[in-house]
Amino acid sequence: MSHIIDRVSLIVGLFFGVILLHYFVTQLDTSLKFDELALGEGSSVNLASMNGVKVHCYDLVDAQQCLEGYTKVLGSLPVVLWLGNSQVHAINQMKSGDETAVPELYRRLVDNGHYLLTFSQPDANFQEHFLLFHYLLDQIPVKTLVMPVVFDDMRNTDIRASLVDALKDHSVSVRLAKTKMGQRLLANNSDQDAAGNDMSALEDTVQEASEKWLNAKMNKFQIWSERPTLRNHALLSLYRLRNWVLGINPSTERRMLPGSYALNRQALKAMLNEAKDRDIQVLVYVVPLRNDVPIPYNAAEYSSFKADMQALSVSQGAHFINLENLVPAKYWGTKNSTSIGGEQELDFMHFAAGGHGLLANALYRELQALQIIDNNP
Secondary structure (H helix, E strand, C coil): CHHHHHHHHHHHHHHHHHHHHHHHHHCCCCCCCHHHHHHCCCEEECCCEECCEECEECCCCCHHHHHHHHHHHHCCCCEEEEEECHHHHEEECCCCCCCCHHHHHHHHHHCCCCEEEEEECCCCCHHHHHHHHHHHHCCCCEEEEEEEECCHHHHCCCCCHHHHHHHHCHHHHHHHCCCHHHHHHHHHHCCECCCCCECHHHCCCHHHHHHHHHHHHHCCCHHHHCHHHHHHHHHHHHHHHHHHHHCCCCCCCECCCHHHHHHHHHHHHHHHHHHHHCCCEEEEEECCCCCCCCCCECHHHHHHHHHHHHHHHHHCCCEEEECCCCCCHHHEEEECCCCCCCCCEEEEEEECHHHHHHHHHHHHHHHHHCCCCCCCC
């Protein structure tokens, strides 16, 4: 009798659990871009198009739009490739007519016989840049690489799902296999499931077979197909709860993570080596950082980071410039809370259109110094 009661209880529990899960799924905002949540309501995403042709993309999700635009419009021009994080595509307190640094720099480079293509992802780390760089090398004639260095992004090591498909490209995988960093990326990111989970450790196991069978049978149901969104909502809630419990906000000091730093440094070095082998000129710059309040980094570690990035860049033949003090206080803003029920927080990474204009001018001057373009204003 107790076994029957247990089974009935299990069935009833499953029934109500499925109903609650279905209700939760139907309430999800599937248009929410989780990668961009750190921007807050004060910043707007702006991926530039010029004369109807997209010149600024995220990654493999929309890369073909930028690549096809290059081929159709000015496919013979040498390419200046700008890789970056959300600072490149976000504008604080955006008003009508505002634009990022990308369109201004694009116009000036085209006038001087070069084509600017820009790719940026929120919190992009150097392992991701390394992978995207190798993917793009087969698609466009890259002559110059513009690469920002960001202390925060040295703390991240994950490869986002929207970049993993690059590992399935044969020419990319062959080239990556020739480098230690490439071998590591291939080994650790070769197989992910539909929810973004790493499946590489499950190869040829019963669990892998069952996962694939479930995906094939269950994807027609909304609850199953929305697993990535459910997962992201759960992680976001935990992230905000953690920040609330520990009192973490954008002004909280972030320390260097030695293991993550070492991996990202190796990826940057591998990129610079590849560029040098291909005779690609490289401009490395320290990104603008809010400086009207104490920075959210350990001062000694941040100074060490900048010195290390400069030494590494110069040793590999790259041009290095520090732009951390480029954007004045009036162009920085605030963003909504990354905690539960918190107030507006300082934004240390994203600035208004005036700051983007300054960034475009600074990068153009440095490209002139590299003598890839003439010295006309």
